[in-house]
Amino acid sequence: MSELLNQRLRRRLAALQDEGLARERPRIGRRDGVRYELDGHWVTGFCSNDYLGFANHPRLRPASFVSLEAADAAGSTASRLVAGDLPAHRAAERALAALVGSADAVLFPSGFQLNVGVLPALIEPDDLVFSDALNHASLIDGLRLARSRPTILPHRSAPGASDGPSWWVTESIFSMDGDTAEPALLRDFSERGGMLYLDEAHSLGLFPKGAGFARHHAIRPAVLMGGLGKAFGLAGAFAAGSHEVCTWIRTRARSFVFSTGNAPVLAEQARIAAEMLAGPEGDERRARMWANARLLADALERPPPTSPIFPVVIGANQLAVTVSRALLERGWHVQAIRPPTVPAGSARLRITITAAHEEAQIHALVADLRTLLQHFGLSLADTRPPAEPR
Structure with missing residues (x-):
């Protein structure tokens, strides 16, 4: 074991923590569609890439x-x-x-x-x-x-x-x-x-x-x-x-x-x-996914969707983490995405929609998100990615 290496990495990890860039693995347990256990609590996930819900087929x-x-x-x-x-x-x-x-x-x-x-x-x-x-x-x-x-x-x-x-x-x-x-x-x-x-x-x-x-x-x-x-x-x-x-x-x-x-x-x-x-099953699931994507786009006050991916750009690293954790406390798993995955200053929540989501879940997520953003002085319009009109 190299203590020199351990000391070096402790310094680097502390620096990441100070910059709001420390990373942790969400500990996922049992799954039931878009619902799953995270650190012992059941949540509804809005950050997987299982767009058609095939992972549980x-x-x-x-x-x-x-x-x-x-x-x-x-x-x-x-x-x-x-x-x-x-x-x-x-x-x-x-x-x-x-x-x-x-x-x-x-x-x-x-x-x-x-x-x-x-x-x-x-x-x-x-x-x-x-x-x-x-x-x-x-x-x-x-x-x-x-x-x-x-x-x-x-x-x-x-x-x-x-x-x-x-x-x-x-x-x-x-x-x-x-x-x-x-x-x-x-x-x-x-x-x-x-x-x-x-x-x-x-x-x-x-x-x-x-x-x-x-x-x-x-x-x-x-x-x-x-x-x-x-x-x-x-x-x-x-x-x-x-x-x-x-x-x-x-x-x-x-x-x-x-x-x-x-x-x-x-x-x-x-x-x-x-x-x-x-x-036919693929066609049916695609229709549901795109219908859910349109519903989410409307709720987020966005243009018609071109994909199942909806970035909610917060800006500051720590604030993105704070909003993500606040959503988790309300039962929503929406992971904060920070540099180097995205450019500096564009930390965000990355919401993904799937065929397995229900309308009520989509509306409830956006209602909680809107409330939290207002608490931090932001609106839904403030969180659109730069390419979208504000």
Whole structure:
């Protein structure tokens, strides 16, 4: 044990505490839909990414796979390039590729692992790279590992015309602001021959027949990152693209090559969830989620929603934590989001809506939020993100 290291970290942790940036893990216990135990008390959650409520679906619970061939082994036992490539992986990849309209797909254990592996595998030293200013940390780190020198674009703006190979790396729905990239700009860049890397972690499954943002808007990205931890209600991710793109990823993405393959049960869950997303149950749950999103937008005095994510921007770190804790005392779990997840001075509550929420819960949350904001001298209009009219 190194006492030097412990002393150093105690100083750093104390500094984070002083800045209102200390982090704690909410201790979640039993769950019942959007209701769950947190530190021994039942609360209603408004901060998960389980947008369609699939995480509690009986067909996706591990116990339902006992009789399946996919459950014959708990793990894949090796890298998929050694002895870990199993029928469940290949079946899931076919289903996921079909869902997004791509020729092929490659499973990864997490979206972060995907982005930090795929971007360095595909970007070449002389490529021009453009990255949105509010991109997720995994995209930023992937570009760093690619040793690229990205031009940081103002949020939601597009690259101009350029000579030579160029990449545009962006999210479709931005995870902390809930706004979207502009479909026409994405489509134009791709049609002009640019290589579009589109992170669909928060948008996949939210559009008719389980489509993501790209397929819904007839956009053809060179590489699509699909998340399995949001609308799918699971964990993991996949990269989708041409056979050439996916073959190269399997060959050269270090986070794929040097990692044990996804557990086969998780791969089978992904295949079944893709089937459910594309079917009638997916359509019914999407309709409920969007209806709830419209209800919440109206209650928050916001424009019509483009996603299930509603930032309530407080500004100061400690005040965001204080409001979050006050909501928790009233039975609402809405986590405070602070730097470095969001820019300095824009600490916020990130409210997410799901198909499993009830109208009464939405109205009651906003009523308590309004009361608390007024107590601290704020109004709902004061908490809109900068991109929205105030």
